[in-house]
Structures are given as C-alpha cells and as structure tokens.
Amino acid sequence: MLQIDLLRHGKTELSHTLRGSTDDALTAEGWQQMQQTLEQSLNAEMAWDVIFSSPLQRCHQFAAQTAQRLGLELKVLPSLQEMHFGDWEAAAVQHIYETEPKALEQFWLQPTQFSPPNAENIQDFEKRVMSGLGQMFEILQSRNYQRALVVTHGGVIKLLKCKALQHPLDDLLKMTAELGQLSHFELDDADTFRLVENQS
Secondary structure, three states: OEEEEEEEOOOEOOOOEEOOOOOOOEOHHHHHHHHHHHHHHHHOOOOOOEEEEOOOHHHHHHHHHHHHHHOOEEEEOHHHOOOOOHHHOOEEHHHHHHHOHHHHHHHHHOOOOOOOOOOOOHHHHHHHHHHHHHHHHHHHHHOOOOEEEEEEOHHHHHHHHHHHOOOOHHHHHHOOOOOOOEEEEEEOOOOOEEEEOOOO
C-alpha cells in the first residue's frame, strides 16, 4: 500500500487573496504552522521515503529544508502548483465580492461551469493534478518507496479529496484543506486512492 501525506503550505504574505500561481512567500507564522505539523508527525514516527513539492516558494522552501534535514530526495513537480486564477490572481476575495459578486458566486457554486476571466479551468486543473499523481505513483513504485510527503496547495488537496470521496467536481471548493495541516491518502494505483482520516 503506497501512502502520500499532503502538507498544505502555511500562511503567506497574500493569504487574504486568491494567490493561485502568484509566487508569494510564507510569513513567519506560516513557516511555524508547517514546522509544528512536521514535528508532530516525526514525533509520531511518521517516516517518508521521498518528498515532492510544488515549485512555488511557499511550498518549495520548506520542502527543500525538510529534505535536507531528513536526508531525503526532493522532487519538484510543476503539476502540484495551485490553480491559476487569471484576472483574479492575487486579488483580495473581499474586493472580488464587492466588485463581481455574481461571478464569485458562480465560481464558488459551479466551478465546472464558470472560471474567472483568463483563468485555468477546473477540468484542465484536474488533468494537471492527476498527471502529477501519476508521476508520484510511478516514482514510488519504481523505487520501491512506500510513503511520500507532498508539500502543495489547498486546491490540489481539495481536488484529491473530492475525487477520493467520489464527489462531483463542483464540490471542490467546499472541501477543507487547512493551512499547514496534513491530509493522508492511500494509493492502489494512480487512479484508485482513498482519503485516510485521523492519522497521527
């Protein structure tokens, strides 16, 4: 049974916005959030064989330091980046609500039918993330690895939760993915995986 533990990055300088593919940095609090989760996992004797990361600095910098500390290989996968929000990139959610309330509501309720202007649509995002999952599965399998730490974004985690729970894609934005917290999945293959709750 292959396992992946997805760690969402912590609080960033643009945490009040739809930062998407905008490459903002972690705040000191955000780094601490991730560090605390890492220490709890290590204290619970959680052990990984490899670390995967989004290339964006809010994930990559922590992943690189953790890989060096634990003596693990780090694989950076562009497919693990957050969704690109187009004209809404780095815009405050409150500002969008005030200026385009109907569009924001449509995106929230039916992201398969509505994308922000010039944004990556949710179907393309799904294909990209699932391609990344396939890459991770192949690497784990080919190297006889059992478990990976994956440092990534809320949208990626929500998408995988949505698919693991067999919810429609329109439920994606209703899924949870707390800053600096882990979500655990078991993989049978690149297309069959389960969400595992309550791991220490």
